[in-house]
Amino acid sequence: MADERIRILMVDDELLEFKVLQQKMTSSPDYDIDPDFAQSIDEAVERALAERYQLILVDNRLLPNNDFRETVPRLREAGYTGPIGVISSDISDAYFQEFQEFGVDFRIGKDEIDYHALRHIISEYVTYDIPEAWREDLR
Helix, strand or coil: CCCHHHHHHEECCHHHHHHHHHHHCCCCCCCCCEEEEEHHHHHEEEHHHHHHCCCEHHHHHHCCCCCHHHHHHHHHHHCCCCEEEEECCCCCCCCHHHHHCCCEEEEEEEEHHHHHHHHHHHHHHCCCCHHHHHHHHHH
16 A cells, blocks of 8 residues: 555553564554554654654553653654654553643543554554645645
8 A cells, every 4th residue: 555664653661562562563464564663752852853753652661650742742852843642551541631732632541542543553654645735835
């Protein structure tokens, strides 16, 4: 489907969580996904400034107890304008309803991430067709 390699940065303080998601991403038959990993928001900001990522997935809670309301704004303040998704083992807390106020494009439970979810996220936030009228502004 996609001609280009899709660079995705996953920010999680648990390397095992990244390894599980990495397996799901790299086994996708529709996309050539190149996953990268940052273990802290500081490392994620540094990587986002140095690399070009089409998507960043941020774990809701990063040590030392920072949630997306603190971490995602740091990525936005650093200048990252691409899509950011918050992933969590539980997205039922009321504060998840405010996700857009903090620069988050979408939220998803870790248990919901599978081939179909990844395909939807990529088609919705990464490879979507830009209206022809807007293409002029991108040149």
